[in-house]
Amino acid sequence: MKNFLALLAALGLGVLIILSLQNNTLFNEYGEDVTGRDSEEYGDREYGEENPASGPANIVTSIVADFRSFDTLGEITVLFVSSLGVALLLGGTKQKRLDLGFHPNFMLRIGSKALFGIILMTGVYVTIHGHLTPGGGFPGGAMIASSMLLLYLADDTFRAKIKGFKILESVAGSLYVLIGIAGLFFADYFLENFLNNGVVGDLLSAGIIPLIYVLIGLKVGSEISGVIDNFLTEEVV
Amino acid sequence: MLQFAAIILLMLGLYGLLTQRNVIKIIISLNILEIGLNLFIISVGYFEGGLAPIFTSETPANPNFVDPLPQALVLTAIVIGVGTTALGLALARKIYQKYGTLNLDEMGEN
């Protein structure tokens, strides 16, 4: 009975969504372009143009780290507070690795060390090129953290230096806010892009955006690594 | 068609949330719901023939990009989802420590 009601509720939600969308372009025909939406103005530049209003070649990046950078600040705060929370819930004073019930062999240990570097470098690359290519701080950070995860999984005695992560996390987050406040004091607005925008498409372009994305990458990477550490350790009884 | 996939995922997630009694399964349902939602958000920005919103040396003069805003929003939504999932899993571990089970029916509360 309960399952049936749940089914009804779920179906009801789906039907309502579809019905409510009948009257707009989504279902009847796809729109032609973004005309009429606010996002019209986000792509207002050309490849190779010098010093446009917003610099990155990747428009999504320009939204994430420039137009709506404030959302992103909130977003890393969410990640920050949930990693704090995981540490609060699972962390203790003295910790040891969780017994996963298997012991990796020699090949796995060595192979993972080799792969670690490659994954880490890919993560760094994706982070640094966030304003030019798909990717950026969040995927890059997640890749950095996944390299840590590999180390944890492939070696049942491995533990990273959590203290280092903490410092990285704190410094990267603080710098993000400080860059924002610097915008408030050196230019006019919080989080304003007060550096030279350069040429669209160049690696060194888009003002503070690559800087912010690197900070985000470091922060996300260290936070997720911290979460991984918390999940794979337990308190010494 | 992407919208229908997204809506089906949303429905599946909601159904799972309402019927499952296992903490981990509830978290998985929550994730399915969120993935459906994220797909839905992406679908809102898409239209046929739209280009990926990145300027390269091959971008035509008057590029017809897809709406980049939903893509930026979905990035935020994904990260927030990751945060809540991590927290939910940490809580699940706490629950297991306390009750010795992950099944809500066997905890003797509620």
Added chain:
Amino acid sequence: MSAILLIAVPLLAAFISILVKKVSPYLLLLVSLFALVYPFFMDMSDVIIGGFDSPIGINLVVNKFALTSLIAVNGLFFLVVAVNIAQYKKLSSILLVALAGLNGLLLTGDLFNLFVFIEISGIAAYLITTTNKKPLQTFNYLVAGTVGSSLYLLGLIILYNMSGTLNMADMATFVEGNGMYTLFPFLLMFIGLGVEAKLLPFNSWVKGILGHSNNLSGAMIASVYATAIALVFGKLLAGVFQIEGTLALIIALVLGITILAGEAMAYASTKAREILLYSSIAQAGIVILLFTVGLGAWATFFAIANGVSKFILFGVVNRLTEEVGSDEMDQLKGSFVNNKLIGVSFTVAALSILGLPLFFGFVVKMNSLIGFFEPDFVSNLPGGNFIFPIIILVASVIEGVYFVKLLTKLWYKDSDVKVNFTPLFKYVVVVLAVALIVFGLFQGEVEELVASLINPGGVFIWN
């Protein structure tokens, strides 16, 4: 000075605080004091972030309503923190994030940004409730809250698809022109926020959280968060979705049922904390009902008066429970005989919620009721407005009964219950109780404050 600092400074402090654990409680105190004082020096103009005008960028809306809300919420936050921080030093960073999140909720002028802040403050709230040491209940809260915010986001995205904007002011214009189509997304967003705001039937988490709350989590969730969420609701109902007609009537009826059900459950309960939590469900219903009907200015102060009272009530009851080991009324019998000062303050808070004269609650409750019958009051509901004042009055009568029941038990003469309150807590509670009385006595001044929230057209302003 720019309003952005109210969000940026707590965030910066939060990021720094994880490195300097020893100092972080002081940092928290300092920053929350800053957040309390700062709104008094703020300019009343919209703040643009990143140098892009809205709707391209995100803006913060600073108006009388936002200022009033900020002062109230930050004031309560500061007091809760000041009283409890010694016991919960570990939570300093999380509380800093919570402060940033709450300020963001009250300030932001962008609907997606609001979602981000809902999540920030929400996650901080889940973590604050982990101090109850009831992981299962916190988990339920987390699931309910996440589903709620997902529904909010779903509604928002559907709206974006239709209108192409995320900015509140632009959205308001769009909604006005397309009433019918925005119905479903609005309902989704309403449900999403309704989870946090404790509305029926999305409030199943409340009992698990507040029924096991401690000094910090009880006051935080029931007082600070409840006030903030109610005011956000008001912001959306007054500023974006000016609902009226049948839809408003249906929502108002749901709220009416929330109120009566909450009061009835409180009446039936024998546990002190449960009485308070059900009562706060009913109060949330009343506040949002007033916003829905169109009495926004008084609803704002209703929410604030309720927040102040709930701080005292939950603070005292949780302390008593901690010491006695049970929150059954019969166990707490006579707790106030040895703590007269606390007892009197508690009584004042309870009576203020009830709406007795001399107290702040009376001023807001009575003016809200009179507001229903003002000749120039334009209601958002069609016709039968009179049923809602009846609901509020009946709710007050039921409140009267269970609060008197609670008070008489707590004041019972013969008792050996001995509970020690810290001097700081006593001081804060007494100051708040005095504030309730002062606001209750200077009715005219309160009315002037409220009048400043209403523009010459007689409509509650948000922009």
Added chain:
Amino acid sequence: MIEILMNIGFGLGVATFGFVLQTAMGGINRKIAARLQKRRGPKWYQEFIDIFKLLSKRATSHGWIFDFGVIMALGGIIGTAMFMPITSSIVAFEGYDNFFIFVYLIAVGMLGMAMSASGSGNPLASIGVMRALTTMLAYEVPFMVVVMTIIKLTGTSSLTGIAVAQQTGDFNWFMIALPLGFIVAVMSLMGMLGKKPFETYIAPAEIASGPMVEYGGKQLGMLFIMHEITIFIEVSLFVHLFLGGAETIIMFLIKYFIVYAVLNLVSNVLGRFKIDQVVTFFFKWPLFFAVVQAMIAIHLGWVI
């Protein structure tokens, strides 16, 4: 400042007037009831004598809540009476004779009483208080519905406003205009006054005089005064709401006397309900009638 003091003085005058009036009425009605039962009955001023005698006596105290509660009860009720209009022009605080003010102010007195009674530590008093609260819950709901109907019709919540609306002929007296509502209000009024069949919370034979069981001397005297003024407020409310208020004091006295005497006579021929019967009774017919009346009056617009 002077004006406020004058107003307060005026208000105190109203309260005193109410006290004297109701105490006298009470005495007269005791006499009437006695005559109906073929007794001689006490003198009409017997209640004054009782109260002044009690006030002159010393009394034991049961702790400060007990004492404070009594003062709060009396103060609260005098405060309420100060706002009560007597005729449409004799009002102490003009503009503040709002119905909602009375609803809330009257609760202060009740609350003081409840606090004081349970502060005495006597279990019988606690039972009495609980019963009083339950009765209140029962009769308030239908009464509120009826009064809201009136406020909705007249568009004002001020008592004099409502009275004037009836006097100027915008509406008939509401006892005629809203017949069902009037019946409900009479029943509720009997509950408010604690008359049979709703006197369960005093129930002299069962629980030894209910909330007042521990009182004597001064406190009892003060509570008597409070009781008389409460009745004055409730009956006056009724007069203003349903009987068109009063243009002159004489009219007020006549209407007041009629309402009180009729209620008294009715109550004298009835038995007493049990407490659960009180609640079920009020939530059954009066509430039903009240809602029906509201529907008829507001949605259909049928007002005689």
